[in-house]
Amino acid sequence: MGAWLPSVYAGTVALRGHISFPDGGVPIFSTITLAGSGVHKFTSADDNGNYEIVDVPPGTHNLLISAGGKQNQAGAFSRDNIQIGSQSDAPTVIDAMLITDAVGFRTASARAATPDPPVETDAK
Secondary structure: OOOOOOOOOOOOEEEEEEEEOOOOOOOOEEEEEEEEOOEEEEEOOOOOOEEEEEEEOOEEEEEEEEEEOOOOOEEEEEEEEEEEOOOOOOOEEEEEEEEEOOOOEEEEEEEEOOOOOOEEEEOO
């Protein structure tokens, strides 16, 4: 990911993070979607599982991550009402560990580098 640089557009911030499976593997494919506060942006993770969405206006957003890996691994994570850019212009970091089984995803958990405690959800 490199050093943090301010966003190109004044008054915007970045959302970045890392996606992985419990075995340390990273998704072969992924979609990271951010929506809210008048924005709808999406990206994919790189080969190391890192992602970044830039030029995000400060406000309340919803995040959805879906990913697939080797041996039928699949996982998803969703978090609503994320406050981005409310404290500073530093990037918001949300890392997600996708918990799966051979049949498909069951649950997803994430650690946010914001004051919120870790979040665990059950996906059915």
